[in-house]
Amino acid sequence: MRNSPNSEYRELKRITKAMLWGFRDCTKRRTTKAYLALMEKVATPFNELPKNSEKTNYGTAISPSTAGKVILDYRRTIAYVIGAKRLVERAQKVVAGRPVVYASMGTGPYDPGVFPLTTMFSSKQLQIIAVDLHQANLDSLEKAANNLGVIDYFVDFILADATTLQFITKPDVASTETMCPALTEEPQVAIYNNTKKQILIPGAMIPEEVCISAFFVVRDSAYKETYKFPLGEVLRLNSNSPDCLEVNKGFEIPKEFYRKISWMCQPKISIRLRTAITVFGGIIILPNKSSITDDIDVEFNVCNKPSTITIQYVLGASYRDIKVIGDQRDLQKESRIRIGS
Numbered sequence: 498m499r500n501s502p503n504s505e506y507r508e509l510k511r512i513t514k515a516m517l518w519g520f521r522d523c524t525k526r527r528t529t530k531a532y533l534a535l536m537e538k539v540a541t542p543f544n545e546l547p548k549n550s551e552k553t554n555y556g557t558a559i560s561p562s563t564a565g566k567v568i569l570d571y572r573r574t575i576a577y578v579i580g581a582k583r584l585v586e587r588a589q590k591v592v593a594g595r596p597v598v599y600a601s602m603g604t605g606p607y608d609p610g611v612f613p614l615t616t617m618f619s620s621k622q623l624q625i626i627a628v629d630l631h632q633a634n635l636d637s638l639e640k641a642a643n644n645l646g647v648i649d650y651f652v653d654f655i656l657a658d659a660t661t662l663q664f665i666t667k668p669d670v671a672s673t674e675t676m677c678p679a680l681t682e683e684p685q686v687a688i689y690n691n692t693k694k695q696i697l698i699p700g701a702m703i704p705e706e707v708c709i710s711a712f713f714v715v716r717d718s719a720y721k722e723t724y725k726f727p728l729g730e731v732l733r734l735n736s737n738s739p740d741c742l743e744v745n746k747g748f749e750i751p752k753e754f755y756r757k758i759s760w761m762c763q764p765k766i767s768i769r770l771r772t773a774i775t776v777f778g779g780i781i782i783l784p785n786k787s788s789i790t791d792d793i794d795v796e797f798n799v800c801n802k803p804s805t806i807t808i809q810y811v812l813g814a815s816y817r818d819i820k821v822i823g824d825q826r827d828l829q830k831e832s833r834i835r836i837g838s
């Protein structure tokens with residue numbers, strides 16, 4: 498632990514403690530706001546952050562400005578802070594006697610995945626590699642590290658595409674939050690696949706697991722949900738999962754599903770993709786509890802009652818391009834997609 502006279506560092510320590518111990522939603526909301534306010538003081542102020550996002554081969558790197566704002570997704574942010582603590586604690590048992598080298602893949606300008614850790618571990622216990630595609634994020638991070646007096650934790654600030662980056666100094670553990678619901682839009686999967694092969698402690702990755710499952714959801718003409726039918730798992734991303742970048746998952750539809758629908762009420766039927774995240778060590782983000790676990794609904798016409806459906810999309814590509822194919826015949830590229838419940 499560091500005993501710095503710096504008042505900003507003391508504030509960081511106070512906020513981190515509240516993040517670790519504040520269980521009520523209102524406390525979590527307040528502490529993430531306080532974290533953002535502190536970062537505005539010590540890092541690049543929010544209104545000076547660039548607003549340009551960048552397209553990569555495997556998804557979009559959101560703008561520094563948007564990456565700064567996601568801190569306010571308080572359940573996500575705090576789950577990642579606590580998960581990072583557990584990850585480093587577990588790695589300490591493996592590396593015994595030397596610092597844990599922790600890579601943050603996609604730091605954003607104010608990375609809550611790293612600064613809180615500096616109040617829990619000394620720089621002899623923890624060394625940080627910061628990676629981002631935007632120089633503005635790395636500049637902001639370095640400024641904050643200097644102003645907080647924690648620059649000695651940082652071994653490198655790497656401007657690179659994390660989907661292809663080859664580390665010279667291999668990290669022991671790594672963390673990435675570069676995702677949208679159902680692993681669309683952002684390059685989380687490509688970053689995860691590239692990083693998990695390079696870390697020295699197998700499986701020491703945040704998130705530990707992302708699981709996407711599918712449901713049929715039936716609504717009446719007033720758009721009220723009347724019936725939900727589970728289809729099963731679409732994808733599981735973890736340290737043992739194959740390096741696939743596409744979803745192509747088929748499901749059988751039992752006849753009983755069609756019998757339960759009241760066809761007189763002009764039902765609207767959607768395929769719902771549901772996301773759940775295990776951050777690390779039992780810390781989970783439940784479906785619809787954060788912007789990265791919102792449900793995605795793809796409307797689907799089942800008038801011809803297909804007996805199978807296939808869900809197809811490219812991980813990291815737009816959610817608008819999710820396809821649902823009934824009986825491999827009536828290919829549908831639906832445009833009416835809703836996010837959120």
Ligand SMILES: C[S@@+](CC[C@H](N)C(=O)[O-])C[C@H]1O[C@@H](n2cnc3c(N)ncnc32)[C@H](O)[C@@H]1O
Pocket residue numbers: 553557558559560561564567568577602603604605606608609610628629630631634657658659660674675676684688
């Ligand atoms: C959702 S933000 C998360 C920021 C921060 N780690 C947090 O948890 O609040 C995702 C960050 O990943 C970066 N990023 C996205 N794709 C990337 C890539 N291919 N290589 C490096 N950084 C990337 C973005 O620039 C952005 O800063």
